[in-house]
Amino acid sequence: MDIPAKTGYLGIDVGSVSTNLVILDEHASVLAAIYRRTQGQPIKAVQEGLKELVALLEDQEIEVRSVGTTGSARHLTGIIVGADVVKNEITAHAVAASQVVPDVNTVLEIGGQDSKLIILRDGVVTDFAMNSVCAAGTGSFLDHQSARVGIPIEDFGSYAVRSESPAHIAGRCSVFAESDMIHKQQVGVAVEDIIYGLCHALVRNYLNNLSKGKELMAPVVFQGGVAANAGMKRAFEDALGMEIVIPTHHNVMGAIGSAILAMEMELEPGETSFKGFDVSGLVYDTSTFGCNGCSNTCEVVRIKVEGKTLARWGGRCGKWENEDAPRGRKRERASVGA
Amino acid sequence: MKVSCPHMGHLHWMLDDLFERLGVDYVKPPPTTTKTLTIGAKHSPEFACLPLKINVGNFVEALELGADTLIMAGGHGPCRFGYYGIVEERILRDLGYDFKFIMLEPFDDGKWAFYKTFESLSPGLSIRKLWKTLKASFSKGRAFDEIYKRSLQVRAYEVNRGDTTRALKEAEQVLVPAYTPEEIEEGARESLAIIDAVDQDLDREVLKVGIVGEFFLLLEPFSNFGLEEILGPMGVYIERSVWVTDWIAPNRDNKIYGFPKQLVEEKAAPYLSHNVGGEGRETIGSIVLMAERGFDGIIQLLPFGCMPENIATSIIPKVQREHDIPVLTLAFDEQTGRAGLVTRVEAFVDLLVARRGSKLALAGAATATDAATKQPSLSKI
Numbered sequence: 001m002d003i004p005a006k007t008g009y010l011g012i013d014v015g016s017v018s019t020n021l022v023i024l025d026e027h028a029s030v031l032a033a034i035y036r037r038t039q040g041q042p043i044k045a046v047q048e049g050l051k052e053l054v055a056l057l058e059d060q061e062i063e064v065r066s067v068g069t070t071g072s073a074r075h076l077t078g079i080i081v082g083a084d085v086v087k088n089e090i091t092a093h094a095v096a097a098s099q100v101v102p103d104v105n106t107v108l109e110i111g112g113q114d115s116k117l118i119i120l121r122d123g124v125v126t127d128f129a130m131n132s133v134c135a136a137g138t139g140s141f142l143d144h145q146s147a148r149v150g151i152p153i154e155d156f157g158s159y160a161v162r163s164e165s166p167a168h169i170a171g172r173c174s175v176f177a178e179s180d181m182i183h184k185q186q187v188g189v190a191v192e193d194i195i196y197g198l199c200h201a202l203v204r205n206y207l208n209n210l211s212k213g214k215e216l217m218a219p220v221v222f223q224g225g226v227a228a229n230a231g232m233k234r235a236f237e238d239a240l241g242m243e244i245v246i247p248t249h250h251n252v253m254g255a256i257g258s259a260i261l262a263m264e265m266e267l268e269p270g271e272t273s274f275k276g277f278d279v280s281g282l283v284y285d286t287s288t289f290g291c292n293g294c295s296n297t298c299e300v301v302r303i304k305v306e307g308k309t310l311a312r313w314g315g316r317c318g319k320w321e322n323e324d325a326p327r328g329r330k331r332e333r334a335s336v337g338a
Numbered sequence: 339m340k341v342s343c344p345h346m347g348h349l350h351w352m353l354d355d356l357f358e359r360l361g362v363d364y365v366k367p368p369p370t371t372t373k374t375l376t377i378g379a380k381h382s383p384e385f386a387c388l389p390l391k392i393n394v395g396n397f398v399e400a401l402e403l404g405a406d407t408l409i410m411a412g413g414h415g416p417c418r419f420g421y422y423g424i425v426e427e428r429i430l431r432d433l434g435y436d437f438k439f440i441m442l443e444p445f446d447d448g449k450w451a452f453y454k455t456f457e458s459l460s461p462g463l464s465i466r467k468l469w470k471t472l473k474a475s476f477s478k479g480r481a482f483d484e485i486y487k488r489s490l491q492v493r494a495y496e497v498n499r500g501d502t503t504r505a506l507k508e509a510e511q512v513l514v515p516a517y518t519p520e521e522i523e524e525g526a527r528e529s530l531a532i533i534d535a536v537d538q539d540l541d542r543e544v545l546k547v548g549i550v551g552e553f554f555l556l557l558e559p560f561s562n563f564g565l566e567e568i569l570g571p572m573g574v575y576i577e578r579s580v581w582v583t584d585w586i587a588p589n590r591d592n593k594i595y596g597f598p599k600q601l602v603e604e605k606a607a608p609y610l611s612h613n614v615g616g617e618g619r620e621t622i623g624s625i626v627l628m629a630e631r632g633f634d635g636i637i638q639l640l641p642f643g644c645m646p647e648n649i650a651t652s653i654i655p656k657v658q659r660e661h662d663i664p665v666l667t668l669a670f671d672e673q674t675g676r677a678g679l680v681t682r683v684e685a686f687v688d689l690l691v692a693r694r695g696s697k698l699a700l701a702g703a704a705t706a707t708d709a710a711t712k713q714p715s716l717s718k719i
Binding site: 072087088089090091124125126127128130212213214297319 | 371372500652654655656658664677678680681682684685686688689692693695
């Protein structure tokens with residue numbers, strides 16, 4: 001007897017540090033999730049991620065109904081896999097959080113190189129902030145410090161929670177935080193207290209930069225790669241005086257959000273733009289050129305697959321996007337903001 | 339004598355006209371590009387704000403084209419702007435350039451000095467002729483402001499992405515040769531008609547967003563990554579609080595914006611009752627005004643480190659709460675990247691759409707992938 005293929009929704013979040021892929025079933029439960037490093041090669045990360053996903057699903061037959069992409073490489077990824085919805089990561093994270101904790105009021109998200117604060121009321125985003133100008137206190141910094149003190153990043157949190165009196169670390173600037181930590185080490189402060197002190201400094205920095213005048217109400221959800229760090233959770237709980245919820249799949253919430261957004265498109269079977277898991281075997285080539293159409297001289301990105309131009313984008317006027325748009329059937333177009 | 343002056347959005351069209359009338363040889367700096375900013379940032383103090391860095395870049399590029407007389411606007415008040423001309427002159431002299439530097443102080447700070455400045459450019463210029471000239475050039479400047487203002491509204495409804503921008507270029511060329519008052523009047527009508535003729539879908543539900551903040555960031559599209567051209571195709575109707583001629587005009591009417599300064603100041607008064615320099619007070623007043631007029635949201639632009647706008651930023655949360663209007667604050671410096679800006683703006687538009695609680699028929703394809711993207715449901719967010 002044939003087992004009918006399960007319907008699945010694919011979400012891909014390609015960020016600066018990690019590339020995450022998830023497949024959700026029609027009840028938005030996670031069937032498979034992949035978290036891997038981007039390592040500066042977004043295309044390769046997506047291709048490898050897709051392979052891993054197939055391996056993880058093993059004999060399960062999945063019919064991908066629709067696909068969503070998010071993260072800083074969302075456009076590029078969208079072109080490669082054939083996305084049905086391409087969304088910014090702020091929206092994707094908010095969607096995922098309100099799926100997991102339906103009455104969520106506050107989302108704290110700390111990723112590799114950015115941090116976000118999202119305020120929701122009745123399931124609707126009412127305000128958000130994202131770090132700009134400064135990235136002190138994001139995942140990359142923790143990564144760097146863990147390498148420096150010789151403690152694997154995975155164990156960082158367990159050290160922090162053992163601390164009884166956190167050291168005061170200057171957290172305004174990553175470089176100064178580092179020199180302050182070195183100083184604390186040299187005067188003999190316990191490594192647990194330094195690490196927990198660092199968590200406090202990062203939380204202070206996060207709240208100073210992002211929460212300006214915003215009311216942080218419970219329930220608070222903490223997600224992103226850094227949420228794996230129990231020390232950060234504890235430091236947030238200390239600072240806010242309330243319990244912090246960390247979702248099971250906290251490190252792939254962006255991907256979950258984009259899969260939910262894809263699900264909400266309510267596509268009929270076969271309507272998706274998804275190009276299949278086979279794209280992991282193709283050879284992509286990206287390059288840039290300066291457009292000479294006007295004095296703006298925009299930098300345009302071109303991506304080729306097997307030597308054939310797949311898409312070009314990046315100009316201010318949209319000329320290259322328009323030229324590459326599929327002819328014939330006129331699709332209802334959504335904007336970036338839609 | 340070859341005169342030059344830094345760019346500030348479409349101010350150069352008005353300067354073309356003004357210098358032609360005065361018989362002054364005007365060296366228009368090359369359009370501001372990344373190269374301009376790179377030159378400017380290299381030679382400017384790191385802590386100076388973005389406008390100064392762009393000014394310096396414009397000056398260097400103008401000097402390379404043979405300009406020998408540079409004009410910079412002066413001013414007074416708590417903002418650093420009034421000091422920028424002096425700093426810029428110093429930087430350029432240190433670089434070894436030889437030129438005459440003229441600080442044009444505001445009309446209100448000394449009418450005679452104002453006249454003498456122009457007289458030094460155009461010897462024998464009478465006060466009467468200067469007045470007539472300024473009046474004529476100003477009317478042309480206003481006509482340019484009007485077509486730009488209209489384009490911000492039409493772009494939200496355009497059927498084919500890029501049509502409004504193309505029409506704007508065409509409209510500019512209609513206005514450029516206009517010289518006599520009659521020609522300017524006719525040109526203003528004709529150029530507006532060109533913008534209005536853009537193929538529009540007027541049934542489309544659009545978002546109404548106000549852009550407020552520091553004048554240079556609002557007036558110079560290079561400095562804000564062409565924010566208006568990013569928002570427009572998302573189906574966002576835009577009004578902004580600062581326009582070239584409003585900013586320069588010695589009176590306080592804000593003819594292009596449409597709301598006199600006095601009204602804006604009254605609206606700001608419950609939150610900020612005195613001048614804090616720059617556009618700090620105007621930013622607050624305009625947010626209140628736009629909220630009362632039913633705008634969906636506000637975007638505040640400022641150069642990183644801008645004192646007056648930072649004061650406004652710290653007051654905004656209260657205005658936001660009391661007027662129930664979302665405000666997105668964006669600070670810019672030479673390190674700012676376009677991708678980060680687009681992400682924040684996209685998320686802000688999502689937020690506004692969700693607040694409207696309706697499925698807006700947002701149109702246009704702003705990214706490559708949009709070609710393969712359909713309208714998602716916005717029920718969740």
